[in-house]
Amino acid sequence: MVNELEFEKPVLELRKKIAELREFTKDSDVDLSDEIDKLETRLEKLEKEVYENMRPWDRVQLARHSARPTTLDYIGELFTDFFELHGDRLYGDDAAIVGGIAKYKGLPVTVIGHQRGRDTKENIRRNFGMPHPEGYRKALRLMKQADKFNRPIICFIDTKGAYPGKAAEERGQSEAIARNLFEMAGLKVPIICIVTGEGGSGGALALGVGDRIYMLENSTYSVITPEGAASILWKDASFAKQAAEALKITAPDLKELEIIDEIIPEVKGGAHRDMEKQAVEIDKVMTKALRELLEKSPEDLIKERYLKYKKMGKYIQQKAVENVK
Numbered sequence: 001m002v003n004e005l006e007f008e009k010p011v012l013e014l015r016k017k018i019a020e021l022r023e024f025t026k027d028s029d030v031d032l033s034d035e036i037d038k039l040e041t042r043l044e045k046l047e048k049e050v051y052e053n054m055r056p057w058d059r060v061q062l063a064r065h066s067a068r069p070t071t072l073d074y075i076g077e078l079f080t081d082f083f084e085l086h087g088d089r090l091y092g093d094d095a096a097i098v099g100g101i102a103k104y105k106g107l108p109v110t111v112i113g114h115q116r117g118r119d120t121k122e123n124i125r126r127n128f129g130m131p132h133p134e135g136y137r138k139a140l141r142l143m144k145q146a147d148k149f150n151r152p153i154i155c156f157i158d159t160k161g162a163y164p165g166k167a168a169e170e171r172g173q174s175e176a177i178a179r180n181l182f183e184m185a186g187l188k189v190p191i192i193c194i195v196t197g198e199g200g201s202g203g204a205l206a207l208g209v210g211d212r213i214y215m216l217e218n219s220t221y222s223v224i225t226p227e228g229a230a231s232i233l234w235k236d237a238s239f240a241k242q243a244a245e246a247l248k249i250t251a252p253d254l255k256e257l258e259i260i261d262e263i264i265p266e267v268k269g270g271a272h273r274d275m276e277k278q279a280v281e282i283d284k285v286m287t288k289a290l291r292e293l294l295e296k297s298p299e300d301l302i303k304e305r306y307l308k309y310k311k312m313g314k315y316i317q318q319k320a321v322e323n324v325k
Helices: 006-026 033-051 056-063 073-080 121-123 133-148 166-169 173-185 201-205 224-234 237-247 251-256 275-294 298-310
Strands: 080-082 099-104 107-114 155-160 191-201 212-216 220-222 263-264
Touching: 006 033, 056 099, 056 173, 056 220, 056 224, 056 237, 073 099, 073 107, 073 251, 073 275, 099 275, 133 173, 155 201, 166 173, 173 201, 173 298, 191 201, 191 275, 201 298, 212 251, 212 275, 220 251, 224 237, 263 275
Parallel strands: 107 155, 155 191, 191 212, 191 220, 212 263
Antiparallel strands: 080 099, 099 107
């Protein structure tokens, strides 16, 4: 059963009532079709009101939903002949990042993404989707392989952030992330990055330097979690809702700030409501992006990628005030 979120409870309760009435009519001679039609009309209006007026914190909850599709879910829907590769050839394998070779509509590609679990056991194995340095080095190994064999790279981003533990720092967490940023900037093949859930800090950026950056409608992309920001700003994580508003972490915010290229529409109620339909929406933007990027030369890809990131961010330059007392 899909977990209920607080803001969508009125919608889910009405859906449940409609389902109960339909079930009742199966074993009864009572005609409740008019009542069901009225409730469905009411449901349509309520869904529009709830899902088209979500606050940033509501989107954070959807981005973190335990049933939200993962990288492996999307790989199964969008690609064929996926062959997973393991290990960074330096330390070991990190299950928090998955990657390998696949075919996208017959085109050989390299697919890489963060992977979290569905239950406690799998989350522990996947380290809750928070990679260690060997995860990022595995990703870089696969990217360089893709560059060597001229395969486009597709990255799915969904992590709270890189694992901040002592062991990860001892093995060079910061260097591994920085190395990925540096190397991705100069790869000669098309890179498409899609934020499917949470895009948290450097842990997300390490797979996020691309020619096209997309976000699912209810995903988030931020330098820090709302709870983390609240702990710093107000010394109280309970102010997470206010922090979510201030951080500008939602897809509409990032599109307005020109950090991402496009928002991928989500199934009403979130991607977890219908993964197949959500995969169709992702498929549309991937097809269009690859069609455009495959026509470009390696030199043009690198140049345009450089200019893309160079123009991000805006500032206002003010003249120095003279004779300040």
